[in-house]
Amino acid sequence: MMRLNNDDRVCIIGGGPGGSLAALHLIRQAQQAGIHLEILIFEPRDFTKPGPGGCNRCAGILSSRLMAGLDSLGIQLPPAVIQAQLNAYTLHLDTAVIQIGQPDPQRKIISVYRGGGPRQHQGSPLDSFDDFLLRAAQARGANRIAHRVRSVSWEEKPVVHTSLGDFPADLLVLATGVNSRPPLEPFFGYSPPPSAIMAQDEILRPRNWPDDQVSAYFTRPKGLIFGAIIPKGRYLNISLLGRQFTRDTVEEFVEAQELRADLAFDQASSLCGCTPRIATGPARNYFGDRWVAVGDAAVTHLYKDGIGSAFFTSHKAMQVAVEQGVSRRAFAAGYRPYCQQVEWDNRHGQLLFFFWNRTLQSPRLLKAWVECVREEMTFSQDSRVHIRILWGMFTGDESYRKLLRLSINPDGIIRILKHLR
Ligand SMILES: Cc1cc2nc3c(=O)[nH]c(=O)nc-3n(C[C@H](O)[C@H](O)[C@H](O)COP(=O)(O)OP(=O)(O)OC[C@H]3O[C@@H](n4cnc5c(N)ncnc54)[C@H](O)[C@@H]3O)c2cc1C
Known part of the structure; x- marks a missing residue:
């Protein structure tokens, strides 16, 4: 034995x-x-x-x-390890910006540094x-x-x-x-x-940039599956998932999403920069x-x-x-x-991301869906379907299988159809 x-x-x-x-x-x-x-x-x-x-x-x-x-x-994580408490995701779509709050306030999400901070961090790590x-x-x-x-x-x-x-x-x-x-x-x-290659960098967080929200971006530059800007204390992490990305992709992303002014981004902004692999x-x-x-x-x-x-x-x-x-x-x-x-759960995730990409490519469906999410914001937590699916997809906080099951919830589908009409 x-x-x-x-x-x-x-x-x-x-x-x-x-x-x-x-x-x-x-x-x-x-x-x-x-x-x-x-x-x-x-x-x-x-x-x-x-x-x-x-x-x-x-x-x-x-x-x-x-x-x-x-x-x-x-x-218990010591407070010094926690760089930010994240309470919301702001989705920047071509035609709208929508903010999704944490569906269950008990379930906290935070950001941390894996190492001692950005390469050009000044002061003690x-x-x-x-x-x-x-x-x-x-x-x-x-x-x-x-x-x-x-x-x-x-x-x-x-x-x-x-x-x-x-x-x-x-x-x-x-x-x-x-x-x-x-x-x-x-x-x-x-x-x-x-695995796939991602592009990442870190920059100083502009004073008026929220310190408790992740900003999510899609489709631009070409090949971007998902881009996120994550607050971490006095810095922002920019993480980009897509195809054939290099370190230059971060600058292309800032340009394509017209973020240069908001991020006060210039040639000296990059404080770290890497292109790690993510398992797929x-x-x-x-x-x-x-x-x-x-x-x-x-x-x-x-x-x-x-x-x-x-x-x-x-x-x-x-x-x-x-x-x-x-x-x-x-x-x-x-x-x-x-x-x-x-x-098996990841297969469900692939399907969800496929539907999500289809939605992003169809202006009519995207509009109906945005209206649906806005309408859901007036509902009680329990009746929100699309908000919960999005939160789960972007945070990994719920299994993809559960989220896919939610996406075929009749109330959710009826609401989308109503707005499509
Ligand atoms: C850009 C990007 C963003 C991500 N964002 C998130 C996120 O926000 N949240 C999240 O949960 N996950 C995120 N991930 C995924 C996350 O990084 C990994 O899932 C996680 O690090 C896996 O942990 P691990 O210990 O298995 O591997 P790793 O964290 O890669 O650790 C492997 C360790 O093994 C050591 N090692 C390797 N070879 C040897 C050797 N021969 N001898 C001794 N030691 C060795 C390395 O030094 C390293 O410390 C992200 C990934 C990427 C690429």
């Missing part, structure tokens, strides 16, 4: 949210099962450094389901979310090894190779995300998820005997709430490891169904 026994060693590669959360879940599960484990987290990056070198490059919006999850682990989580895992007993893993071989069990030495593991957790080459040797058969599908062969992938390295919620997904995939994987064992069979029975559910 392949099970975790007292004093076994678990090697976690990657100390981003996937890795740190895997350690935190594992520590809790092992304590409940009465086993003591040696947990090593391999992470070379210093998350306290400003700029892309210290940062797992992302917009840094934390969903309410992640916040509830952290709470269940007894983890800002508080990093990834650094906070990694330290939380260390405080509960995990050991951090600040070295890159060069490779992992199989010698009757996984063996992690670093410049510090070799570390045989009774369980290996792969939490390397999608922005670096996975170090597993071909023996493991792991294929990383497909599941990995293949993401577990085996004595190893399992979590977070982006396995499967993630499409386009939104990747950190929330890292929480839930690492929770499920560590629960299976402790309760059912660490064999391929145990992960196939206990972990794969969960990942398949995420994948």
